[in-house]
Amino acid sequence: MGYTSYVAVGDSFTEGLNDPVVNGQAVGEVARYRGWADRVAERLAQLEPEFRYANLAVRGKLIDQIVEEQVPRAVELKPDLISFCAGGNDLLRPGSDPDRMAKKLAGAVRQLRGTGADVVLFTGMDPRDTPIMRRVRGKFAVFFMHVRAISDLYGCHLVDIWSMQSLRDWRAWSEDRLHLNADGHRLVAARVLDVLAVPSDDDWRMTWPPREQVDPRIKRREDAQWLREHLGPWIGRRLRGRSSGDGLDPKRPDLTRLP
Incomplete structure (x- = not known):
């Protein structure tokens, strides 16, 4: 028997930036995104006729906000499956403490597992290929080691994004270099389904075709x-205490059937 309900918790990564919904977007409406979590839900719905899905993720959220605002709602909904990815926005902020973040994460995971749900956790990308961000690579590594330990301790599924060589190619990323594009989200969805032992048409281990050599001057520009x-x-925005998710509500706040 497959999963009958799934709740996704997190920030822009789980909301689905920048994998836009092509049809059904009203003029002036806040951009709605599909993303890996929607893609996973769509596949699970193919296997279970009564499947329901909620996505509580909101772009720009910090781990404290996710734990305080989204985790209680996920517990309340009592799904079979919960994905929980948080911490990326914190790690990019000066002074963030990966050890404190890990304690917050562990407490939330304990709550989620206490409902009886299967929980999926994530490491993040290795920032070594990104200018500026590579300087805090050690902080990222410490937090993601904590995530692995928490996953083992509470019996969670772990999606190791750090090891995904297919995401080290910039063709999997949008222009902002912070969010995946449609191809990147498709690869992550394939990895999540693989971890859940659910067959998928996509291969997260794919190898990109060779690219032409880029002139170093163009790369610098x-x-x-x-x-x-x-x-x-x-x-x-961070210096002004603002977030891209200020005033935004989750795109799927309730467990409902997919269209």
């Missing part, structure tokens, strides 16, 4: 453009 158009505004 692209890096400068990324700093100016994406990283700079992101840092500016």
Whole structure:
């Protein structure tokens, strides 16, 4: 018997940025995204006619906000399956403490597992290929080692994004270099389904075809453009205490059948 209900908890990664819904977007409406969690839910729904799905994730949320706002709702909904990915936004902030974050995560996982649900946890990407972010690679590694330990301690499924070589190619990422594109989300969905032992049409171990050599001067211009158009505004919002998710509600707050 497959899963009959699934609740996704987290930030922009789980909300699905930047994997846009092509149809059904109203003019002036806040952009709605599909993402790996929707893709996993769609596959699970194919196997279980009564399947229901909720996605509580909101872009920009910190781990404390996710634990306080989303985890109690996930417990209340009592699904068979819960995915929980948090911490990326915290790790990018100066002064964040991966040990404190891990304690917060462990307490939340204990609550979620206490409902009897299967829980899926995630490591994140190795930031070694990203300018600026590679400087805090050690902090990322410490937190993700904690995630592995917490997964073992509470009997969770672990999706090890760090080891996914297919995501080290920039063709899996959107222009902001912080969020996956549709191809990247498709690969993560395939990895999640593999961890859950659910057959998938996609292979998360895929190898990208060779690319033409990029002129180093072009690469430097692209890096400068990324700093100016994406990283700079992101840092500016953090300094002002603002988030891209301020005022936004979850895209699927209740367990409902998929269309």
